[in-house]
Amino acid sequence: MTLFRKEWRETRTVFFILQGVFTFLYLLIWFSLTQNSGWAFLLMFVVAAAHVLYLFIAWLWSLQGEWRSRTHWTWLNLPVPGWKLITSKLAAVFSQYLLSLAYAMAAGWFSLRLFLEQFPAVLPVDELDRSLLSFYESASPWIYLLMTHLSLQFGFAVVLLYLLFKAFRFLGAAAGVLLIIGWNYLTSAAEGVFQLLQFGEIVNLSELFYRTFSLPPGRMMADGTENLILYAGDTLFYLVFYAVLLAVFHYLIDRKIEA
Amino acid sequence: MKIECSSVTKKYGRLAGVKELDLHLDRTGICGVIGENGSGKSTLLKLLTGLLRPTEGTVTIDNAAAARNGAVDTAYLSEEDALYRYFSVEETIDFMSRIIPDFNKETALGMAREMNLPFQQKVKTLSRGNRARLKIAAAASRSAPLICMDEPLSGLDPVVREDILQMIIRYIDMDKQLVLLSTHEVREVEPYLDHVLFLHDGKIVVEGDTETLKMERQQSLTDILRTVMNGCG
Incomplete structure (x- = not known):
């Protein structure tokens, strides 16, 4: 906890x-919606993209910060295992990311509600209005999870590259790039x-969408849209995958990295 | 504490920090690592603490390859300001005591009090001298068998240098700990050293107990350094 508190x-x-x-952006989105401006959707996209990139930028910034502020001499000489050093950084930025994403999702919910209240003419059927909000509410936890997974993937990839660079210089970074492309x-x-790995269906987002809007399930197939399903098998695989990567980070920090 | 370096070379690109360096040290007390700028003093200390990896050769501490995870037994004090700038003096000591098992908080607080360090002041606002004092308090409060101090006196005024040397003498357990202290302020540290390593051009050119060396050569350490720098070790 001491390291976690230090990182926070x-x-x-x-x-x-x-x-x-972000608050400023949410206010801009709200303002754009009241002005019936398309900028609102662009800003929403910016917020979503920022959150996908948030974790890797924050994690890397925190890690690289030790070298930037010359405290890496102290950090690397702390008698704690490498996995603790790196996960304390991850835990701090990850908790911040989760808070930030929760705030963004709440802001999204308010914006959507505002949009539907302000412009009932856009979605003339009351039923559809309610369905859209209801879909957002029921799909939110899964969208939250999906974005976190995406963000984690970026984060792990970039930290792997950085540690390989610190351990083996440019050769390490080049090997890391090849590894990521290969993967x-x-x-x-x-x-x-x-x-x-696609066993143990947890949620079928596509089905949820079509069910919420009372659309026939056949329609999505006709559209060529793929089912977006979260499986227990996939989730388990990625949890193991992240644990393996943390073990690699631990090895690199304890054995290979150079100050 | 047994230190073994066998044909150790450390290259930075094409330049070598140390070249085919051999060292066998099995003792406690204060050992001076002396040499001019660029002689390989810092590189040697970083290799011993596992903060650098040798390009060639092996470095072992108590028969285990030197690595970062050996930080339990080897403390490193950097010549740079490597403490967290947003912590106050008190928070720095508290942080160290929570993270480092062999850190003696009472000793550190006692040292800080003795040196009149402002407990509530942030590291970033401390004077250079006080930052150096705090670094020493943090390093000397550890009971790790090996403490590597990289240029702890560099760029400090004589009062601070004297303070630091006194602290090392008072708080280090000379029977259980080995302090490797790199410096080029030879005259000042001479009375405190039990053993010396003279480095020149990445190699140890003279090594021995301080008193024995001085007797054998009929020279002070400063004169020996001068001879070494002229390449006549």
């Missing part, structure tokens, strides 16, 4: 400044293997 303290100023910026290729080429 180190990053909290940037976190609160960012929340200030992406493997996941797309061996799709069949990854399909084996």
Whole structure:
């Protein structure tokens, strides 16, 4: 907890400044909606994209901050295992990310509600209005999870690259880039293997969407839209995958990294 | 504390920090690592604490390869201001005591009090001398068998330097701990050193017990350093 508190303290100023910026953006979105301006949707996209990138930028910034402020001599000489050093940084920025995303989702909910109240003519059927809000409410936890997963993937990839660079300089970073490209290729080429992980359906977002709007399920197939399903198998796989990556980080920090 | 370096070379790009360095040290007390700028003093200390990896050769501390996870047994004090700037003096000591198992909080607080360090002041607002004093308090409060102090006296005024040397003498357990103290302020540290390593051009050129060396050569450490720098070690 001491390390976690230290990391929170180190990053909290940037976190609160960012929340200030996001608040300003939410107010702009609200204002754009009242003006019936399309900017609102662009700003919503900016907020979503910022959250996907948030974790990797914050994690990397915190890690790189030790070198920037020359405190890496102290940090690397702390007699704690490497995994604790790196997960305390992750835990601090991850908790900030979760708070920020929760705030963004709440702001999204208010914006949507405002939009539906202000412009009932856009969605003339009352039933549809309620459905849209209801879909947002029921899908929110899963959208939250999906964005977190996406953000975590970016975060782990970038921290892996940084640690490889610190351990083996440019050769390490080049090897890291190849590893990431290779992994992406493997996941797309061996799709069949990854399909084996698709067991234990937790939620089917596509189905939820069509059910909420009372649309026939056949329609999504006709549209060629893929089902967006969260499986227990996939979730378990990624949890193990992240644990393996943390073990690699631990090894790199304790054995290979150079100050 | 047994230190073994065998044919250790550390390169930074094409330049070598240390070259085929051999060292066998099995003792406690204060050992001066002396040499001119660029002689490889800092590189040697960083290799011993696992903060750098040798390009060639092996470094072992008590028969285990030196690595960062050996920080339980090896404390490192950087020549740079490496303490967290947003902590106050008191918070720095508290942080260290919570994280480092061999850190003696009472000793650190006692040292800070003795040196009149302002407990509530943030590290970033401390004077250079007080930052150096705090660094020493943090390092000397550890009971790790090996403490590497990289240029702890560099750029400080004589009063602070004297304070620091006195603290090291008073708070280090000379029977259980080995302090490797790198410096080029030879005249000042001479009375405090039990053992010395003279480095020149990345190699240890002279090594021995301080008194024995001085007797054998009939020279002060400053004169030995001068001889070493002229390449006649």
